[in-house]
Amino acid sequence: MRRIGDAPAVRRVLIGAAVVLSALFLLLPLVAIFAQAFSQGVGVFWGNVSNTYTLHAIALTLGVALFTIPICLVFGVALAWLVTRFSFPGRRLLQTLIDIPFAVSPVVAGLIYLLLYGRNGWVGTWLDSYDIQLMFAWPGILMVTVFVTCPFVARELIPLMQAQGSREEEAAVTLGARGWTLFRRVTLPNIRWALLYGVILTNARAVGEFGAVSVVSGAIRGKTNTLPLHLEQLYQDYNTVGAFASASLLALIALLTLAAKASLEWRASRREAFI
Amino acid sequence: MSLAALSTRRIAAGQKRVLPGFGLSMGISVLFISLVLLLPMTGLFGQLAELSLAEYWAIVTEGRVVASYMVTIGAAAVAAMVNAIFGLLLAWVLVRYEFPGKRLLDALMDLPFALPTAVAGITLATLYASSGWMGSILEPLGFQVAYTWVGIALAMAFTSIPFVVRTVQPVLEDMPNEVDEAAMSLGARDGVAFRRVIIPHLWPAIVTGTGLAFVRSLGEFGAIIFIAGNTPYETEITALMIFVKLQEYDYAGASAIASVVLFVSLTLLLAINIWQGRFIRRLHGGKG
Numbered sequence: 001m002r003r004i005g006d007a008p009a010v011r012r013v014l015i016g017a018a019v020v021l022s023a024l025f026l027l028l029p030l031v032a033i034f035a036q037a038f039s040q041g042v043g044v045f046w047g048n049v050s051n052t053y054t055l056h057a058i059a060l061t062l063g064v065a066l067f068t069i070p071i072c073l074v075f076g077v078a079l080a081w082l083v084t085r086f087s088f089p090g091r092r093l094l095q096t097l098i099d100i101p102f103a104v105s106p107v108v109a110g111l112i113y114l115l116l117y118g119r120n121g122w123v124g125t126w127l128d129s130y131d132i133q134l135m136f137a138w139p140g141i142l143m144v145t146v147f148v149t150c151p152f153v154a155r156e157l158i159p160l161m162q163a164q165g166s167r168e169e170e171a172a173v174t175l176g177a178r179g180w181t182l183f184r185r186v187t188l189p190n191i192r193w194a195l196l197y198g199v200i201l202t203n204a205r206a207v208g209e210f211g212a213v214s215v216v217s218g219a220i221r222g223k224t225n226t227l228p229l230h231l232e233q234l235y236q237d238y239n240t241v242g243a244f245a246s247a248s249l250l251a252l253i254a255l256l257t258l259a260a261k262a263s264l265e266w267r268a269s270r271r272e273a274f275i
Numbered sequence: 276m277s278l279a280a281l282s283t284r285r286i287a288a289g290q291k292r293v294l295p296g297f298g299l300s301m302g303i304s305v306l307f308i309s310l311v312l313l314l315p316m317t318g319l320f321g322q323l324a325e326l327s328l329a330e331y332w333a334i335v336t337e338g339r340v341v342a343s344y345m346v347t348i349g350a351a352a353v354a355a356m357v358n359a360i361f362g363l364l365l366a367w368v369l370v371r372y373e374f375p376g377k378r379l380l381d382a383l384m385d386l387p388f389a390l391p392t393a394v395a396g397i398t399l400a401t402l403y404a405s406s407g408w409m410g411s412i413l414e415p416l417g418f419q420v421a422y423t424w425v426g427i428a429l430a431m432a433f434t435s436i437p438f439v440v441r442t443v444q445p446v447l448e449d450m451p452n453e454v455d456e457a458a459m460s461l462g463a464r465d466g467v468a469f470r471r472v473i474i475p476h477l478w479p480a481i482v483t484g485t486g487l488a489f490v491r492s493l494g495e496f497g498a499i500i501f502i503a504g505n506t507p508y509e510t511e512i513t514a515l516m517i518f519v520k521l522q523e524y525d526y527a528g529a530s531a532i533a534s535v536v537l538f539v540s541l542t543l544l545l546a547i548n549i550w551q552g553r554f555i556r557r558l559h560g561g562k563g
Binding site: 003004005007010011014015017018019021022025026027028029030032033036074075078079081082085086088092094096097098099100101102103104105106107108111112113114115116117120121122123143146147150166169170173178179182183201204207208209210211214215228229231232235240243244247250251253254255257258259261262 | 292293294295296297299300301303304307308311312313314315316317318319321322361364365367368369371372374376378380381382383384385386387388389390391392393394395396397398399401402407408409432433436452455456458459465468469472473487490491493494495496497501514517518521526529530533536537540541543544545548552
């Protein structure tokens with residue numbers, strides 16, 4: 001049976017258009033990042049990556065991601081368990097609230113944290129009297145990063161756990177499994193790949209967050225400069241090659257994220273084919 | 276009704292919860308949402324309370340700020356429209372055809388989400404500047420992209436490509452073969468069948484994806500500021516206006532503009548969620 005759009009000419013034109021547009025729009029920028037980073041040779045690239053400020057920015061960025069992931073993981077699993085395994089009033093509301101970080105502009109996200117925890121905010125004033133400063137320091141960067149990345153794990157888990165239903169877990173409970181054992185032995189094996197992908201997405205967004213972090217960081221070189229802020233400074237200082245050296249490191253993380261997603265999807269489709 | 280659905284329904288109706296962890300997961304979720312998502316909003320309202328209504332109105336309707344709304348909304352609308360068409364094309368090609376490199380193309384679709392926005396920003400600015408690979412081709416032809424309104428729309432379109440593709444793709448995959456067959460056996464031509472049969476089926480997904488792309492574009496910052504040029508009244512986006520006020524330590528001004536942005540994006544998010552809920556209910560025949 002012939003399907004819509006199966007005529008060879010239509011096929012060729014549509015595939016051609018999709019490939020050409022994607023190459024121009026998506027692939028070309030990706031190639032340009034690495035071309036710029038290495039445009040003055042590997043030596044210059046290495047010099048740019050290994051200078052003190054860049055290394056500090058890398059360490060800060062990875063450190064923030066390292067703290068963000070477990071926080072988002074605990075929250076994501078708890079929320080997914082709550083909304084897919086129980087029915088209670090306000091369930092839909094919780095699912096809508098979790099989307100807030102996706103809709104809020106990163107700059108606005110940074111601003112609301114600055115207003116509350118900064119010198120003029122009511123929490124900030126109180127903390128200041130104990131000599132604790134959260135804004136323009138790494139805790140502030142961590143806080144806005146958690147805000148921006150918290151939906152990812154929950155968003156990956158909820159559709160999957162909804163589709164799987166709770167029969168296996170109920171069976172385990174009747175067989176006497178309790179709390180933590182139930183989760184570790186029954187639920188976790190079913191959701192581990194979605195969980196892993198959620199973590200990968202959280203990481204990708206955490207290392208790359210710019211708008212929110214630039215509001216609360218103060219971007220002090222060698223202190224509160226994350227990698228995206230560092231590359232912005234280099235770019236504004238007309239050190240394009242240096243900026244793209246840092247950008248290429250972030251692009252590499254993005255590419256690893258895409259590869260991880262593709263391989264997880266391939267694994268899932270292969271498992272489906274067996275069933 | 277499936278067995279799984281039956282059992283969840285029974286649990287929902289039953290008095291006692293079979294599975295453990297209700298209290299713990301509710302506690303963690305509510306505490307987290309309150310502390311991370313809701314509490315910070317109070318800072319914004321606190322700041323806004325210090326402004327009189329007249330002062331607030333003066334800030335949010337100032338000429339330069341209004342110009343930034345126009346630039347942001349206009350460019351986001353163009354970007355969303357471009358993405359609706361481009362996204363539909365890509366979803367169609369990825370679902371309906373087999374060709375070498377298809378898996379690679381599919382993986383490439385997620386690049387804008389995976390790539391940090393600041394990286395996208397400096398890359399697009401470099402590519403489309405007059406000395407860049409694209410700029411050096413386009414500018415002699417009379418198309419100036421970098422540091423114009425077009426550049427803003429381009430950056431917005433780049434960061435929001437995956438929304439339409441990834442919402443339309445699963446709906447197209449789940450579309451039964453009979454839909455095509457019925458249309459074709461009745462003798463409809465491809466173009467007519469596509470417009471009359473496929474588009475109505477995909478419409479809810481296209482609207483949802485385009486809506487999400489639009490909301491994302493309204494708030495985008497990192498990808499845009501490098502290519503925008505940031506000329507007052509011409510190429511300043513609203514997110515930048517908030518940033519500029521902050522750098523002048525004008526917290527009240529920043530908050531007032533932010534409240535407008537926040538209100539618009541939360542309203543749109545709610546509208547999309549309600550629309551999506553209705554569409555899912557319709558798909559599942561009134562249940563769900």
